[in-house]
Amino acid sequence: MMNSVKIYSTPTCVYCKMAKDFFQKHNVKYEEFNVAEDEKARAEMVQKSQQLGVPVIDIDGKIIVGFSESELKKALDIK
Numbered sequence: 251m252m253n254s255v256k257i258y259s260t261p262t263c264v265y266c267k268m269a270k271d272f273f274q275k276h277n278v279k280y281e282e283f284n285v286a287e288d289e290k291a292r293a294e295m296v297q298k299s300q301q302l303g304v305p306v307i308d309i310d311g312k313i314i315v316g317f318s319e320s321e322l323k324k325a326l327d328i329k
């Protein structure tokens with residue numbers, strides 16, 4: 251089953267890079283939005299998470315703020 255994964259990030263965010271590395275390691279396809287440049291994506295991110303911190307990760311509508319390997323594994327059903 252394919253999850254719908256979106257990550258709202260900025261180019262300089264260390265935790266965003268960690269999350270993207272995690273996705274690549276586990277072959278998770280994701281859509282990335284650079285909220286430093288994309289105002290529409292930034293507004294969408296704030297609406298979903300109620301805050302400006304990145305990364306904001308949306309997995310099938312479940313919002314995870316920040317990088318938590320255990321939370322990502324649980325949300326993506328990775329053992």
